[in-house]
Amino acid sequence: ESEHVTFAVNEVCNLAEILINSDSSLSSITEYYPLARVSSDEMSATVFFDSSFKETTAENAKYRMDVTEEPSDTGTDTNIDYFLIDEGESSTCLYSVNLFTHSQISAEKGGQ
Numbered sequence: 001e002s003e004h005v006t007f008a009v010n011e012v013c014n015l016a017e018i019l020i021n022s023d024s025s026l027s028s029i030t031e032y033y034p035l036a037r038v039s040s041d042e043m044s045a046t047v048f049f050d051s052s053f054k055e056t057t058a059e060n061a062k063y064r065m066d067v068t069e070e071p072s073d074t075g076t077d078t079n080i081d082y083f084l085i086d087e088g089e090s091s092t093c094l095y096s097v098n099l100f101t102h103s104q105i106s107a108e109k110g111g112q
Contacts, residue, residue, distance in 0.1 A: 008082035008095040
């Protein structure tokens with residue numbers, strides 16, 4: 001079971017690093033995860049992995065990584081959750097991270 005958690009931690013950290021160093025849009029993750037499903041409003045995305053920890057489609061998935069973003073006036077709150085897909089429709093969260101990216105303040109927005 002530790003192998004599952006180790007992979008979850010690595011993938012969540014990798015995705016966090018991608019988001020921190022990119023233009024912050026969720027569509028940018030498809031460069032690294034080509035099979036990722038990104039919502040039309042780009043506020044959420046899901047990446048699926050098979051039992052060998054390789055990216056796959058939802059139909060073959062044993063694990064999934066969900067990303068949700070909530071923008072505010074001061075920045076963007078991003079949650080990255082990695083799940084083991086259990087039998088049926090339930091899932092077990094193996095690892096979760098919350099990131100907050102502050103908006104850049106310009107002189108027009110009250111900065112100096």
